[in-house]
Amino acid sequence: MNQANTSHQAVLVKEVLEALDPQKGCYYIDATFGRGGHSREILKRGAKVIAFDFDKQSIETAKELFKKEIANDQLILLRENFSKMQDSIKNLKKSLDLEISGVLFDFGTSTEQLMSKERGFSFEAQEETLDMRMDDRLGVRACDLLKLLDEKQLAKMLFEYGGETDARAIARKIVEQRKKDPSSLDLVSTLVEIVEQAKGRHYGQKIHAATKTFQALRIIVNDELGNIETALPQALQILRTSKAANKRLVAIAFHEGEDRLVKTFFKQIEADNLGKLINKKAITASEEELHHNPRARSAKLRAVAL
Numbered sequence: 384m385n386q387a388n389t390s391h392q393a394v395l396v397k398e399v400l401e402a403l404d405p406q407k408g409c410y411y412i413d414a415t416f417g418r419g420g421h422s423r424e425i426l427k428r429g430a431k432v433i434a435f436d437f438d439k440q441s442i443e444t445a446k447e448l449f450k451k452e453i454a455n456d457q458l459i460l461l462r463e464n465f466s467k468m469q470d471s472i473k474n475l476k477k478s479l480d481l482e483i484s485g486v487l488f489d490f491g492t493s494t495e496q497l498m499s500k501e502r503g504f505s506f507e508a509q510e511e512t513l514d515m516r517m518d519d520r521l522g523v524r525a526c527d528l529l530k531l532l533d534e535k536q537l538a539k540m541l542f543e544y545g546g547e548t549d550a551r552a553i554a555r556k557i558v559e560q561r562k563k564d565p566s567s568l569d570l571v572s573t574l575v576e577i578v579e580q581a582k583g584r585h586y587g588q589k590i591h592a593a594t595k596t597f598q599a600l601r602i603i604v605n606d607e608l609g610n611i612e613t614a615l616p617q618a619l620q621i622l623r624t625s626k627a628a629n630k631r632l633v634a635i636a637f638h639e640g641e642d643r644l645v646k647t648f649f650k651q652i653e654a655d656n657l658g659k660l661i662n663k664k665a666i667t668a669s670e671e672e673l674h675h676n677p678r679a680r681s682a683k684l685r686a687v688a689l
């Protein structure tokens with residue numbers, strides 16, 4: 384497998400830099416640090432970064448990869464949910480003279496998370512436990528959900544968060560399997576088999592039959608939409624109370640649920656005369672980027688200037 388498949392390639396990097404416009408010596412929040420692809424470019428401009436990631440492995444790797452920037456006080460790493468951003472910044476302000484110039488969100492999972500061997504994010508990792516927690520301090524794993532929710536709730540979840548049109552058939556099969564052998568639902572392979580049976584294998588389709596089911600579970604396990612809803616107003620408030628000039632709020636969404644929240648929130652900022660959309664339409668990846676990084680296919684960037 385080549386490098387592009389195994390390590391995270393940041394999406395829309397040029398477009399993020401244009402929208403965020405990082406300035407030397409100013410502070411930016413990278414709410415979703417991942418492998419630090421965006422942060423690295425922001426740091427190269429001489430700006431400072433306060434980075435959030437609730438995944439222990441992302442933070443541990445970052446400590447190794449960004450030793451110099453951490454030692455120079457150019458990068459502050461926080462293992463924290465971005466939904467607690469406001470409290471974290473308040474805490475930092477006790478010891479640092481800090482005005483935030485911009486906040487960046489790049490939602491979803493990193494390639495490292497998807498490819499990691501023991502976390503159960505991918506339907507290709509058949510022998511793994513169906514876990515899917517990005518933050519291992521969270522209480523409920525994906526396999527727990529399959530055992531806890533009733534058939535109706537399962538179907539609703541798969542339809543609403545994955546857009547899975549065969550949600551009811553899949554939910555029925557999950558419940559049947561649970562009656563026969565509940566512990567088998569701990570394994571990725573059991574869910575993949577269930578989905579393939581319920582949907583048919585859909586050979587020749589562009590995406591794997593289980594893609595939507597896995598997406599729905601991941602969103603729920605990590606409360607992805609709830610976190611975005613909580614964090615966007617906090618990011619706005621941090622920027623509104625900052626004395627910095629030329630402030631920017633930038634977000635990259637990968638699916639409809641995320642993008643709807645961003646789009647609605649940003650439009651409201653403009654309607655309330657608190658800021659201005661930098662582009663009327665979401666920015667998407669160029670043909671050239673798609674050629675190198677197919678993951679950028681569904682990325683949509685929106686930005687406001689405050």
Ligand SMILES: C[S@@+](CC[C@H](N)C(=O)[O-])C[C@H]1O[C@@H](n2cnc3c(N)ncnc32)[C@H](O)[C@@H]1O
Nearest residue numbers: 393415417418419420421436437438464465489
């Ligand atoms: C798409 S990746 C970001 C990639 C990053 N921009 C880069 O260039 O490497 C999303 C990252 O955000 C983290 N993340 C997702 N939701 C989070 C949340 N609520 N709080 C903190 N980190 C979160 C994930 O653990 C993952 O590492």
